[in-house]
Amino acid sequence: MVSPKQLLSTLESALLGSSPPTPSQRVEVLHAIRTSLQSFQSLLSYPPPKPSDRSQVQSKSIRLQDSSLITLDDQDVQIALKLSDDLHLNEVDCVRLLVSANQEWGLMGREPLEILRLAAGLWYTERRYLITSVHLLLRAVVLDQGLEDDILVDIQKYLEDVINSGLRQRLISLIKELNREEPSGVGGPQCERYVIDSRGSLVERQSVVSRERLILGHCLVLSVLVVRTSPKDVKDLFSILKDSASEVSQSNIAIKHQITFSLLFALVIAFVSDGLSTVPDKASVLSSNTSFRHEFHELVMATGNDPIVEGFAGGIRLAWVVHLMLIQEGVAARETVSSASSNEMSYLSQCLEVVFSNNVFQFLLEKVLRTAAFQTEDEDMIYMYNAYLHKLITCFLSNPLARDKIKESKEKVMSVLSPYRVVGSHDFAQNSSSISQQGTETGSLPFNSILDFVSEVYLKEPELLLGNDALWTFVNFAGEDHTNFQTLVAFLNMLSTLASSHEGASKVHELLQGKAFRSIGWSTLFECLTIYDEKFKQSLQTAGAMLPEIQEGDAKALVAYLNVLKKVVENGNPIERKNWFPDIEPLFKLLSYENVPPYLKGALRNAIATFIHVSPVLKDSIWTFLEQYDLPVVVGPEAQGSPSMGTQVVLPVL
Known part of the structure; x- marks a missing residue:
């Protein structure tokens, strides 16, 4: 056995x-x-403490496996027993840790507390080697790392056997057990709080x-994508998720x-991947278990008092x-109707109603996708999370049921919020006195949240938009x-995100050019x-009149x-975009007015700057409009004195 x-x-x-x-590495x-x-x-x-082994250590004479007789002094005994108590580890194994720590660090002249921390750190380092090895094997199979098929097949078969023999259940148990405030977890109140890691740094055990x-x-x-989850896996995962969420709330x-x-x-991927496997000739693992569907539906629909949970x-x-939607599609494909499928439709309707009434989309946005913890996660994991959210x-x-529910939500938000006062053919001025109140009202309505949710998912992974007909229909x-x-x-914010690629x-x-x-x-x-612009000009021509505010x-x-x-021009095809916006003069018309909000002027400037790189003709047009509207500019040193603006970006300073 290798270490x-x-x-x-x-x-x-x-x-x-x-x-x-190489072939030799593959064999290794x-x-x-x-x-x-x-x-x-x-x-x-690991082997737990054992009275007979404790007595042997206290005798100060012990024989390790494949080792000669070792004699301990009083300090060695105290440290070994303290390690055993702190780590819930067998006493003889703790002596082995001390021997290894001496070989690694040299313990002569060190204080007992430092020796304790070094030995504990060595134990945690060995553990990290092991779980990192599991992680590395799973990544090799799930993520495309350019490995050859033959070694991938061997590793995948090995992982399938290990997972089927109980590895996933062990992972679930460990995530729960290691969080307990006891020696086998993060440590109890009497346990040493710090260890010294492999770099010699003092770190918290927790x-x-x-x-x-x-x-x-x-x-x-990753294991979910190697071997599909069983009903027991799903129920256990849901239970530990709620436990973990209750801790996060505090x-x-x-x-x-994270x-x-x-x-x-893990659960999202389990449900989506299992549901997507429901094809006419291959039912999903979870959908084949009627009792599980009933039991899990009862579990997932049960409500609690903690808003984070x-x-x-x-x-x-x-x-x-x-998952239920995908199962129903599979049932429809097989053209079979049963009481079980009727029950699933009932489950689906009930759960869909709760999803919208609680605005799950807004929670996922605020408490998951937009959090610093999510943004700083491992890049490959973020990609996988986003891929399955996609x-x-x-x-x-x-799904027709979801589309109907979204339509209902849209109609509701339109009825709740005040309509625009239409002044001109395309004027969407609105009474500003109701804006703050309406902003509060929209917080409980899921239609906007769905739009924001879609935007957030595709913000980092625009390539997932390719060929996504369902999304464009939406x-x-x-x-x-x-x-x-x-x-x-x-x-419009959603459109801005969707315009992050050529396609x-x-x-x-x-869409915005036509009559969609x-x-x-x-x-x-x-x-x-x-x-x-015309309104402002009329106001300026009227003696004593104030410039009207932009709502x-x-x-x-x-x-x-x-x-x-800006996004469309930035990411558009360099050839096609030259002809998209032949007249950009309106972008300059409001920049000289003092009553235009600074953030609107900033957006206008940013949009104008984007056109500089589209074509020489547009670049010259921008300079012409800046002069025409008498707008002050900041010009880069290379462009000063050059009416064609050279290669420098010229922006109005307003």
């Missing part, structure tokens, strides 16, 4: 190298993991254990949030809804008949800017439009 350190070294050299593993990997099978199956399971739990959480997520520690996120997404449970309800969204938006529906600036801004920019430009929407389009933006709703809507314009 944890040797195991990790073998895996890293073979799986993380710049070149494919397979030998290492096969001889470590028992260590993986009983992951982080931080070390939390990091272990996070890696185990990542392993759990803590702002990032790693605790652990909870890993449990959340309820929020994370709501995220699972959304995944459960999508699958979840696509399945959700494709966009067409979501853009119709906006009667207030809140929903309009949310919709997305082209589609968004086409009655009241939303590029013409609305440019005509509104022109109308406000807050109008200003925010214009900023949202301009952000879409």
